[in-house]
Amino acid sequence: MRIKYRRTVIVFLGVQTLLICYHMLSSSKDSLPKRSLYSKSPDIFLPQTQSSEITKQVNQIHTLQTKQLMKEMHVTNGDCVNIMYPVELLNEESWRAVDEKKNAFVFSAYIVDQSGTIKVVGASTFRIAKIFCQYWFVMPANDTIIMHEKPANIHVLPESHGEKYSGAIFICPGIPTNTHYISLVTSQCKVPLHLLKVKNGIVPQKYQRKFTVCLRPLHFRYGRAYELVEWIEFNKMLGAEKIVVYNYSIAMNIDQVLSNYVEEDIVEVVQWDLPIKSYTWPKTSAPVEIHSMGTIPMLQDCLYRNRAHSEFLINCDVDEFIIPRSDNTYTWSELFTQIPSEYDTYIFRNTFFRKEWNSYITEFQNKHISQKFNIISLQYFEREDVIFPAWSRSKYFTRTIKEDKSLMIHEVSGSRSYIVPVELGLLHHYRNWQNYKDTSRRIVDKTVLIKYGEKLIHRVQKRWERLGNVKLDMPI
Secondary structure (H helix, E strand, O other), X not given: OHHHHHHHHHHHHHHHHHHHHHHHHHHHHHHOOEOOOOOOOOOEOOOHHHHHHHHHHHHHHHHHHHHHHHOOOEOOEEOOOOOEOOHHHEOOOOOEEOOXXXXXXXXXXXXXXXXXXXXXXXXXOXXXXXXXXXXXXXXXXXXXXXXXXXXXXXXXXXXXXXXXXXXXXXXXXXXXXXXXXEEEEOOOOOXXXXXXXXXXXXXXXXXXXXXXXXXXXXXXXXXXXHHHHHHHHHHHHHOOOEEEEEEOOEOHHHHHHXXXXXXXXXXXXXEOOOOOOOOOOXXXXXXXXXXXXXXXXXXXXXXXXXXXXXXXXXXXOOOEEEEEOOOOOOOXXXXXXXXXOOOOEEEEOEEEEEOOOOOOOOOXXXXXXXXXXXXXHHOOOEEEOOOOOOOOOOEEEEEOOOOOOEEOOOOEEOOOEEEOXXXXXXXXEEEOOOOOOOOOOEEEOOHHHHHHHHHXXXXXXXXXXXXXXXXXXXXX
């Protein structure tokens, strides 16, 4: 009997140890260096030089979590006293379900004003009738956990394109107590399925930078490194001080390119582990549940993420460039001296430079280098005669100071907008429509070559020298 009892204790302790290790790794993985940017679930990587420090951190986490697991932590003050505090669910940036039926998901949370209003970025069906915000304030030193609960306002964003899920903002009203984490639930005093860290999204007295560019989720194992390098270098020339790249699915060479820019603090990469079905390549019969890899919630996240740092947010894709067109105007800052300053949003009209049309034959200095690195904007100089009207394929600059607006793909709703005259600024869009028999009128446009060509070639060449043996392209 005694031997059997001992065996039972040993098995119990072994299972408990495994559970502790699992929870420890799950909750601490975001604080450890990650192997890559392209993996949706990056492996934990411990460099040799950091092993002793990481071991110390892991031991500390082990001790803390052992205490937490041996004695469950519960709400001690506020609303819903005694419900469990689900510390193991804490994840700063990861899509999480709100309810078991998956009628809503959340990704990030930002405090947006001095009254404490918190906006949670996510996606929702139209089936969610009521949501409650749970505000968590945690003091581990004395095991005090304060939780308050209030109803949320749900703002379902337009441009769902008839799909099951739409982008959504869940608005949690301010409360007197500071909030460390926030959760959304569908009924009062329910143990949540997630914990989101609340980040700063309050406009500062002075901005750190003027222009931040947001790039919609890269997808389909995106591998055109030549295109991305040109896009980043060109945007830096135009005035971008920070570029935020959302990663849904990329190839290894893109991971290497982005890592290089991240080391220089030029690029921030946000892992976009969207759990909702979107487009696939090759195409399948599986239904699409959200439009364009969740671009609409991504734009809201980029707004609040940069609101405490950047005066303007710029929305354009990897095949688009917002080009100042007037003489002796080369940067976005110079462009702003020529347009009214009192508007919230500035709309740039679109024109297509057609990549299926033969490159306009012209000679220029270092043309062979632009061809070597496949610099698209220095190979295609024929554009359509058509310039699209505003709000049709247009892109924009928008001020971050106003948080009560919605960023759409081609416009900003709830914003006072100014349409930039095409002679001052134009969206150059490089696209292959595969319409090789098109006989529509073409216009030769060498603006990029004349104003930026030599400098752009130099910058791209220098970047590829730093990148070494990174592949220019990795097709699907």
